[in-house]
Amino acid sequence: MGDVLVLLFFGIVPVTLTYYLEMPTGSQPVTWEVFIAALACGIVIDALLVVNNYRDLAGDRRAGKRTLAVVLGPALTRRLYSYLGVAAYLMSFVFMAVDSLWGALLPLIYLLLHLKTYRKMVRINEGHALNGILGETARNIFIYGLLVSIGLLL
Helix, strand or coil: CHHHHHHHHHHHHHHHHHHHHHCCCCCCCCCHHHHHHHHHHHHHHHHHHHHHHHHCHHHHHHHCCCCHHHHHCHHHHHHHHHHHHHHHHHHHHHHHHHCCHHHHHCHHHHHHHHHHHHHHHHHHCCCCCHHHHHHHHHHHHHHHHHHHHHHHHC
């Protein structure tokens, strides 16, 4: 449930609510483009939870916790981490629907950083060294937000 809650409360709810509150009175309601952009934000942030649960997988399994990483196992959890970055990047193409080519293209930089972090994660595989992957993932989240913001302003 943690991943669903991250998508909901770190993506969909804050982004769509902020959009709704910032739009002038009487303007259009939350659109499908806003919803997809909000989902992409949640997915980017969920990557942090995935790598955290991946790092703690062995201990969580011994403790009887049922995180998504425990259910999927290490190989599928690593794959999920990579897919989250790809999915968020692909979702950024929704910005082309609102005439923002840069909003769609700039997140490619995020994707390249995400995949580089993923390759490190696979090499490290387990242990406290994965804390560095958590830090890189947090950096990537920041860069994604920055790139999307810049892209939409251009």
